[in-house]
């Protein structure tokens with residue numbers, strides 16, 4: 001029995017760590033944990049206080065996770081030190097210095113007007129003024145079989161969205177952005193893995209595609225300020241994301257040339273949708289409400305901007321995405337890899 005319990009101790013200690021610990025526990029009880037867990041499991045000399053110590057450490061950590069992602073207050077840290085000390089760590093005062101690594105404070109930013117920068121999802125240097133002079137009519141004529149397949153795939157996909165949303169362009173924009181932010185992330189991720197596998201640079205394409213995904217997500221964060229999805233729209237997003245993510249992932253693995261072309265045509269459709277959105281705003285069928293604060297900061301818009309101004313800059317973004325993806329597809333068409341042509345990083 002003794003032998004088996006001794007043999008099992010390391011295993012239980014491993015399990016103990018997995019079951020009871022998070023970063024805090026690991027940090028706090030690093031070496032003394034041997035004593036604590038042994039006491040806990042075997043009812044050793046440490047006895048009750050040790051058991052109390054393990055249980056205490058576990059739940060407050062969960063509490064902190066649920067309540068705060070940014071601030072682990074000093075008082076709480078001090079409280080942790082005292083309680084852990086009471087649980088048997090007082091013999092190792094040097095352990096008190098590091099109680100938790102939770103909560104790396106974000107750097108504080110100020111806006112030009114002296115107010116605090118309120119967005120953690122992007123910082124002032126990531127904001128930009130959209131290039132509204134971009135050609136919105138540019139169209140890649142599908143000539144090859146693969147291009148025609150990409151073109152008609154997008155046309156067919158557009159049909160159900162037209163039926164579902166009709167002229168509710170605010171809602172349509174919000175829902176389509178949940179899809180539009182997927183290809184950049186999938187393409188960027190696959191290029192990232194390829195770069196690791198082959199020990200080679202990506203030519204900046206990982207960053208360019210990730211930037212696209214982030215930019216699309218900002219479109220979503222903006223539109224959700226002016227249009228709230230209801231329960232069946234949320235359910236639709238879940239379903240569509242599940243299908244589209246896997247389809248695009250597979251498509252990109254099989255033919256990045258085709259995948260980028262599909263996105264190029266999707267972006268052409270997005271330009272069309274936003275043009276219709278603008279027409280509805282101009283006709284007065286959609287209220288031209290003030291621009292959300294996030295949009296004003298992200299696109300460096302004047303403070304009195306409206307939804308119309310936001311749609312204008314988003315449409316310009318879509319035109320840039322169209323160019324990037326048709327360009328990426330063209331590189332593959334010419335028999336090259338993306339890394340051979342430097343990516344248009346920061347092309348918005």
Ligand SMILES: [Fe+2]
Pocket residue numbers: 177180215216219270314318
């Ligand atoms: Fe978008």
Ligand SMILES: [Fe+2]
Pocket residue numbers: 180216267270317318321322
């Ligand atoms: Fe886009």
